[in-house]
Amino acid sequence: MLLLQKQAELPLVWKWILGLAYLVLVGASLMVLWRRFRTKEVKVTLHFSFTWKDLAYLGLFWLSARVIAIVGTLLNQAISGQETTANDAGLQVLAHFMTGGFPLFSLLYFLVIAFIAPIMEELAFRGYPTLDLFKGQFNVWAAIVTLVIFSLPHATNAVEFITYAGMGVLLYLAYRRRGNLLDSIFLHILNNLPAAIYLLLISLT
Template sequence: MDKGKGVFTKALIFIGLIVLIVVANATPMFLIRFQSDLGDSVKWFLALAYTVIVAFLITWLWKWYQKGVDTDQAKQKMSWKDVGIILLFYLAGRVIAVAGTVINQLVSGNQMSMNDQAIFGLTAGLKEGFLPFTICFLLVIGIVAPIIEELVFRGLASQLLFSGGNKWLAAIVTSLIFGLLHATNLIEWIMYTGLGIVFYLAYARRRNIKDSILLHMINNIPPAILLAYTIFS
């Protein structure tokens, strides 16, 4: 019974962490959508407050994750070979993303996933809006989201729910949830679940969260740069 309660409690903690991710990632989008209703002083306060809170969140999640990492893992350094393997994982992720996007276009007629549509749909508001909100939004896409999502979905999820070492179960379950948060239809869910599995495999290869964080950043930074170019050009 105690073991069951422990699992239930850990599952609730994991759900709470997912809620934190959603709030942290979505806040800049809400600020941009409602920026016309805010005064300049309020905008500056919210931008600074958000920056401080996100910095605290990343620090807190990182320290929490590090508590469950053994000494050998903590001392691991990333070699050029590791970077090369991460790039191979990136190519695998691109194959999944391109295939998923093409199938989604054929079935639904959408040129991109609803997740990407929501992001690029804010272009007008980003061009004409409050610059610090725009910067926060771009940083979330390229840096913040990869860090907190990997710490939660790959690192802390493995420590909380799959400490027994069942890697494939961990990969499937966490990736299904990861995909669900990024998708609006079955095809998108399958596509983002596939990407989640690639991220998990990058993490599981050395049990080093830095690998999947770097992979996630490499995946997210090009769209962030494209969006930035669209906004500022």
Template sequence: MKIVLNSIKVIGLILLSLVCNIIPMYLLQYQNKLSLPAKWGLGLVYIVLIILVIYFLWQAHKKHDSAEVATQKMTAKDIGIALLFFLVARVVAITGTLINQILSGQSTTTNDAALQSLTAFFKNGFFLYTLLYVILVGIVGPIIEEMAYRAFPNHLWFKNSHKVLAGIITTLLFAFPHATTLFEFVLYACIGAILYLAYARRGNIKDSMLVHILNNLPTALYFLFIALK
């Protein structure tokens, strides 16, 4: 019974992360149908929502951390290792994108293409929504996804043990909503595996959050450049 309840919690957290990701996308697409007060109101409501979601998820996550993990600091060595994980993830992503182009003729994955397509709404748009979208891609999305796809499944299903099985399951969970083809699934599973290894190294979700942010940051900065151009 407990495993069923914990599974419902994990599914709920994944759905929550998807909702948090989708809201700025809808705000961008429907911004021209909103009055200025409505734009500000919905934007501020989303900001409050994200702050509350991250705060309560983090508080719940800390209850599962061991005393050793809770006292860990992010040192220069840890940042350096995170950079190495990031570089490996970039090599995998670039190689995978090139193979995907050969196999499908598409220059990018469906997920990345969908993200980039929303930049069309930047021009003459409500800048707060553009900024929220950029921050979502670069920072907010990675933070919430790391808790939803890695930390809590690890806590609730594996009790911070069975690391190999936990890595496989959480990697598959991460890949599933990001992919639309078998090859994309394999590609995102590889990236998810790298993120899991970053997390499993010390059992500290901050490590995989940092790698995930570094991985998404170039795209976010590119989107910001488009918005400011």
């Protein structure tokens, strides 16, 4: 976000240096977190194969997440007068900075929204807490704790909290179904991808 805000003040060479440095730093951090998660406990299940049944479940969870997002947005408008959640409003502000901006920064932001953030958030909000706090056990308390720590950073009022909590439940169920964090990661990516593509297209106009 800071790179997008300050891009007009930076010389071209520094834009490339900072953009590539950011990519390396984020990539290295993600790799460390991922490797630690994979080796943290032998019971960690990471199936890279998906059957049609698995894909059908992901599709069902995604459609449910869209319904929750739409209903939550409508309730938020009716109760608080806000046309969108604070999190989505922040994305719209950044869309302004992306319009006609430095292409590498726009591409980095697309990658963050679409892929990097979903992976890191699933590790931080579901993967690690489930292993560290609940010893890899899936139960009601694990669901409650993970959806709370997922919702709090995203919400600014009660309606937004409930909306993100509902989405957190779906992400938890996706993880719990096979005990495979990749399921919730892919669901999270599917949820973020449309907005990320939209912002990228805006930056190209």
